[in-house]
């Protein structure tokens with residue numbers, strides 16, 4: 001059994017107008033039923049108070065969360081220029097979500113927090129305030145001094161884990177951005193992450209094709225033969241257990257899933273659709289290849305239901321539990 005954590009987790013609230021504040025407050029409410037470790041929320045307390053009437057314990061350091069956790073939701077307060085209305089994102093809210101992310105990562109990097117769990121942010125809002133990264137994954141990587149190509153975004157559910165090689169790209173740009181080197185580096189990050197974060201000593205990676213039927217022997221596209229197969233061969237030559245390229249439409253049924261520990265997919269939707277279809281309530285976005293542990297729920301800001309008490313906290317609870325489990329594995333094997 002993994003050792004208990006010595007410091008609480010840092011949980012950024014995400015966009016204050018999204019469902020992050022609500023699901024995090026509901027996680028604290030249900031902390032025993034969800035079997036959650038001690039955590040400290042980070043963000044604007046007004047965004048929590050707008051959607052939840054439970055107790056909030058303002059703290060200034062995650063370690064204070066240990067004694068505050070039984071009294072209320074421990075929260076490190078960030079001043080936002082204005083209070084947001086649930087469902088109505090603003091520029092001030094986007095800045096607040098970025099500040100919370102920045103602080104949470106800093107706390108984990110300085111070992112003041114055992115891991116980071118990030119609440120959902122709206123990429124459109126962040127891009128509008130000049131955010132230069134495709135998503136939080138690449139931002140956290142940069143803050144940790146890791147090249148974005150050397151981390152992997154894994155979506156992990158109870159019966160399926162997937163990793164997209166390309167993340168937030170236009171569909172029309174994917175083929176051009178897909179290189180053997182990128183497939184290899186994502187594959188390595190995924191395989192090492194399965195060992196380090198999930199305690200799987202000899203992980204098996206199944207690699208998808210890009211085109212229908214994995215290119216149909218070259219008749220439906222050349223990427224499989226020219227880019228993907230050489231990357232698989234290079235990873236196999238390093239001793240990793242890698243298979244493919246597999247046709248993406250037939251690699252996610254139950255019997256196929258039993259043959260691998262993670263699927264490396266060529267683009268965002270190829271990886272995320274099967275996990276969300278199978279496990280929307282409890283799949284977790286985990287960034288592999290970092291010196292810290294970072295997880296997030298699989299969903300976004302859900303502005304359409306924010307402030308209506310309709311947000312399901314189970315994905316956030318799964319993200320908090322997985323962060324604690326991953327951090328404990330890493331501490332035990334360090």
Ligand SMILES: NC(=O)C1=CN([C@@H]2O[C@H](COP(=O)(O)OP(=O)(O)OC[C@H]3O[C@@H](n4cnc5c(N)ncnc54)[C@H](O)[C@@H]3O)[C@@H](O)[C@H]2O)C=CC1
Pocket residue numbers: 019023119120121122123124125136285296297298299300301302303304305310311312313315
């Ligand atoms: N990790 C992150 O920060 C992520 C952020 N996003 C961002 O979120 C924004 C909205 O993205 P969408 O594609 O609309 O995805 P979304 O996940 O926010 O919403 C999709 C649908 O699922 C529902 N839903 C989502 N989470 C739910 C929950 N916990 N309980 C009940 N219903 C839930 C929503 O109401 C909506 O109908 C985008 O700006 C996107 O960039 C999207 C995915 C992940």
Ligand SMILES: NCC(=O)COP(=O)(O)O
Pocket residue numbers: 134135136137138153272285296
């Ligand atoms: N669709 C997944 C997603 O948007 C998560 O991205 P990130 O912000 O965690 O990089």
